[in-house]
Amino acid sequence: MTRATLLPTSTRGPVRALGAVSVSLLSIPMGISIASAATLPPPPTKPLPAELDIAPKYQEGYRCLDGNRPGPVAFAELLNAHYGKHVYGVNRRCALEHGEGRALDWMVNANTAAGLELGNAITRWLSNPDSEGRPGAMARRLGINYIIWNRQMWRAYDPGRGWAPYSGSSPHTDHIHISFTWDGAYQQTSWWTGKALLAVRYTGPTTNAGTPVPVTTPVLTASGYPLLKRGDTGKDVMLAQGVLGLAKDGSFGPATETTLKSWQSRNGVAVTGQLDNATWTKMIGLGLVPARNATAVGPLSAYVNTTIRKGSTGPAVSALQKALGGLAVDGNFGPATETKVKAFQSAHGISPTGVVATSTWNALIEATKPAAPHPLAQYADLVLKRGSSGAPVVALQKALKITADGAFGPGTESAVIAYQKSKGINPTGVVASATWKALMGQGSTTPTPPVPPPTPAPAPATPAALSTEFTPYKSTVLQTGSKGTAVRVLQAGLGGIAVDGSFGLATKRAVMALQTRWGLPATGVANIKVWNRLELEVHPLVPYWGTVAKRGSSGDAVVALQKALRLPADGTFGPGTEGAVKMAQQKARLARTGVVGTLTWKAIEKQM
Structure with a gap:
């Protein structure tokens, strides 16, 4: 084992501004070799259950604890045993997840061919979909929350963003940073136990004693805030402590209880010593905490880590009732809801316990998923005519069952005119909205009066301050064989591939992965929809x-x-x-x- 102690720091910035590990402490010693690309072994493997662990929300580190949690250390030793020994560090006091002993920095140099190959192999093994197409399956099995490597960041709690550009103070080119969930930090996930973790179990110790705190699902009050009492922990406890003028340590102890009772007495609230509905409501009314809408129903994916059962209340129950159908959406998990849940679980091969956890939420998400869009839907806003070319023309030609060469010539125009006549559309030979709708089975067969071919209005100019690096290229369609600056911009945005300006197989695969994430046809062609989605991934705001x-x-x-x-x-x-x-x-x-x-x-x- 080659372990280093990380330098202490009193600075705790946001996740994207993590400090670099001291090179003097953690540089790779002479004589320790990195496996070369030619000899790089396949990733570690072991028998694992078919069911996959949950992917919890981001668990931000905010405590200042001593010592290393066992999960990051065990994972570092796993990598060292498999790929050769590398220096690593875990705890750096008061530095987000490092400060809680649940973030790993495993040293490898991205500026060498072998180091880049090794770092990419490890991080993609963790973040790639498994054979069933589940993104980041291995990261979930190890209880990983997010990864930063070589100027990119991947989030297990938001895998749809893929490998997004990272612009923190350290480029992470000399180490892989891996932050673990509390369950990953305590080796509660399937890689270590052989059994999928289906609900969040731990939230971490509150002191240096190192004993993990089991998660309980608090009852949600009508205020939208949970019922909290002595012994509870978390961000809502911290919020209330701020109102009470206490140190915000997130731990509901005797001092919090005593101060809360005094506050309740002064503000005309029943003195219970608990953060109950009346107390939260009073705090909301005084403008001390933000209002929460307890009856609002969010998407089912917002509740995949929430366990509810008979007696539960709140928006998760409302979302459940709405998804099941045939129930009053009142946010109260009563006998009727329980009966519906058991029936749904039986119908979907889930043990009919009546308790809604991750497996049931996922089945509900799948059961209520809207139908996939028509393959031509992405082109429905385009106007094609003689002289047009590219992927939209290929799709049109395939729909018309003619040779798909991607060039809108006289033959394609004739086929379009014939099709328009057969559908009662003005036979202009120009493919616009009405023709696209007909091709997708949505158009009317009632003839329309002749109209001149439409001329698309020029798009309004985007102010420079609101432009991104992608704006100049949104009208550019790129595909295999394309070259130049636009390809470089595309590759840099996609991340994880060489930025060489040549659209090859790796670029096509990266484009297809993005299209799959966003529910677009996986053509591997970068059109305006790909540019727009890529822009949203790189610049979500x-x-x-x-x-x-x-x-x-x-x-x-x-x-x-x-x-x-x-x-x-x-x-x-x-x-x-x-x-x-x-x-x-x-x-x-x-x-x-x-x-x-x-x-x-x-x-x-x-x-x-």
Whole structure:
């Protein structure tokens, strides 16, 4: 074993600004070799259950604890046994997940061919889909929350973003950073136990004693906040401690209970010593905590890590009832809901316990998934005519059952005219909305009056401040064989492939992976829909760059802002949101105005 102690630090920045491990402590010693590309062994393997572990939400580190948790150490030793010994470090006091002993820095040099090959092999083994197409399956089996390597970041809690660009203070080119969930940190997942973990079990110790704290599912009150009492832990406890003027350690102990009783007495609330519905409601009414809508129903994917059963209440129950159908959506898990759950579980090969955990949520998500879009839907906004070329023309020709050469010539025009006549569409030979709809089985067969071929209006210019690196190339269609600057921009955005300006097999596969993530036909051709989706992956806040948000604002932009700042997303820009914005502005060396304009949106995006 080659282990190093990480330097202590008092700075705890956002995830995307983790400090680099000290090179003097963690550089690879002379004589320790990295497996070369030619001799790189296949990844570690072992018998594993068919069922997959849960992928919990991001578990941010905020405690200052001593010592290393066993999971990161065991994983580092697994890599060392398999690939040769490398220096690694775990605990760096008060530094996010490092400060809790559940983040691993495993040293490997991305600036050498062998090091890059090894780092890519390990990180892609963890993040790639398994044989059943489940993204990041191995990361879930090891209890990994996120990975940073070679200027890119992959999130197990948001795998749809893929390997996104990372712009923190360290490029992570000399080590792989792996943050573990608490269950991964305590080896509770299937790689270590042989049994899939289907619900979050631990939230971590609150002191240096190192004993993990089992997770309990608190009852959700009508206020939208959980019922909390002595012994409970978490961010909502910290929120209340801030109201009470206590140190925000997230642990509901005797001091919190005593101070809470005094607060309840002063504010005319029943003195229970618990954070109950009446207490939360009073705090909301006084503007001390943000309002939460307990009856709002979110997408089912928001609850995959939530376990509910008879007696549970709140939005997760409402979402369940809506998905099951035939029930009153009242947010109360009663006998009728339990009966429906058991019937659904039996019909889907799940043990009919009446308890809704990850496997049942996933089955509900699959059962309620909307039908896949028609393969031609991505082209429905395009106008094609003689002289057009590319993937849309290929799709058109295939739909017309003629030779698909991608060139809209006289033969294609004749076939279009014949098809338009057969469907009662003005036979112009130009493929616009009505023809696309007919090809997708949506069009009317009633003849329409002749109209001249439509000329698309030029797209409005995008202001420079709202442009991204992708904006100049959105009208460019790229495919196998394409070369040049546009290909380089595409490759840099996709990440994990060589940025050589040549559209080859690796680039095509990366494009297809993106298309699959977003539910687009996996053609491997980069068209405007691919550019737009890639832009959203690299710049998730770009839809709001042109929006100004400040105290008193509300709506979708505020929800997106609050999620980016990891605040309760209630859609109302209040004092808490303003304070978090000012902190983000300070970190980005912007004026601390609390007003979110283009520069602040971009700064917050970099800190995500």
